Amino acid sequence: QSALTQPRSVSGSPGQSITISCTGTSNDVGGYDYVSWYQQYPGKAPKLMICDVSKRPSGVPGRFSGSKSGNTASLTISGLQAEDEADYYCCSYAGSYSSGLFGTGTKVTVL
Amino acid sequence: QVTLKESGPALVKPTQTLTLTCTFSGFSATNSQMRMNWIRQPPGEALEWLARIDWDDDKFYSTSLKTRLTISKDTSKNQVVLTMTNMEPVDTATYYCARSGGYGRFDNWGQGILVTVSS
Numbered sequence: 074q075s076a077l078t079q080p081r082s083v084s085g086s087p088g089q090s091i092t093i094s095c096t097g098t099s100n101d102v103g104g105y106d107y108v109s110w111y112q113q114y115p116g117k118a119p120k121l122m123i124c125d126v127s128k129r130p131s132g133v134p135g136r137f138s139g140s141k142s143g144n145t146a147s148l149t150i151s152g153l154q155a156e157d158e159a160d161y162y163c164c165s166y167a168g169s170y171s172s173g174l175f176g177t178g179t180k181v182t183v184l
Numbered sequence: 185q186v187t188l189k190e191s192g193p194a195l196v197k198p199t200q201t202l203t204l205t206c207t208f209s210g211f212s213a214t215n216s217q218m219r220m221n222w223i224r225q226p227p228g229e230a231l232e233w234l235a236r237i238d239w240d241d242d243k244f245y246s247t248s249l250k251t252r253l254t255i256s257k258d259t260s261k262n263q264v265v266l267t268m269t270n271m272e273p274v275d276t277a278t279y280y281c282a283r284s285g286g287y288g289r290f291d292n293w294g295q296g297i298l299v300t301v302s303s
Contacts, residue, residue, distance in 0.1 A: 074247065076230060105287070105288065107286070107287040107288030107289065108288060109288055109289040109290070111231075111290075118280060118293040118294065118295055118296050119231065119280075119290070119293055120293070121289060121290060121291050124285070124286065124288075124289040124291075125286065125289070130291070162230065162231055164231075164288055164289070164290070165288050166287040166288030167288075169244075170244055170247070171233060171244065171246070171247075172219070172221050172233050172236045172244065172284055172288070172290075173233050173288045173289070173290070174233070175230055175231040175232065175233065176230070177230050178230045178231075
């Protein structure tokens with residue numbers, strides 16, 4: 074299985090909105106409504122930001138939202154803030170033999 | 185409050201077997217919602233799922249690494265153990281344990297442990 078494809082980097086100014094894409098296949102992203110997104114600061118463990126495509130766990134700011142269309146999932150950060158500068162990874166369920174297939178990761182830079 | 189913590193060697197030699205332990209609290213190992221995973225991340229690279237064990241002892245492994253991995257749990261100690269045989273320098277990574285709260289998601293993570301493979 075190949076990793077899900079994400080853009081290497083995305084940038085935006087404070088207050089702007091950015092969207093990170095996560096492209097897979099019908100065997101993973103397109104086949105299940107089980108896509109999650111993680112935020113990771115350097116030297117730290119990932120943190121769950123979105124699960125089940127669009128659900129926000131308790132404590133995650135409302136400016137983070139998720140969606141999916143076909144084989145591509147997306148994470149949108151609205152009203153970008155300096156603290157949002159981090160690496161972001163998507164993950165998709167890919168069948169009963171695996172817990173999840175991760176994306177290649179996207180570095181978000183706040184200009 | 186769920187907490188996870190990895191422990192094990194920071195340095196292993198090529199061809200050796202790595203044994204990592206994840207000690208957790210805040211939930212029961214016998215809870216039907218318990219699904220514990222190991223995930224790794226080479227320096228500067230992406231996350232890679234390795235293995236999972238469920239409350240009923242069902243086990244799942246990465247297709248590419250399944251011949252080298254064994255996952256187990258000690259319910260009495262609230263621990264999950266991962267062994268990886270025949271370690272190589274390319275296995276140098278931070279290894280995380282993580283709890284799944286549902287399909288395709290990892291709700292809680294340990295702090296990670298950096299394992300370097302070098303002679």
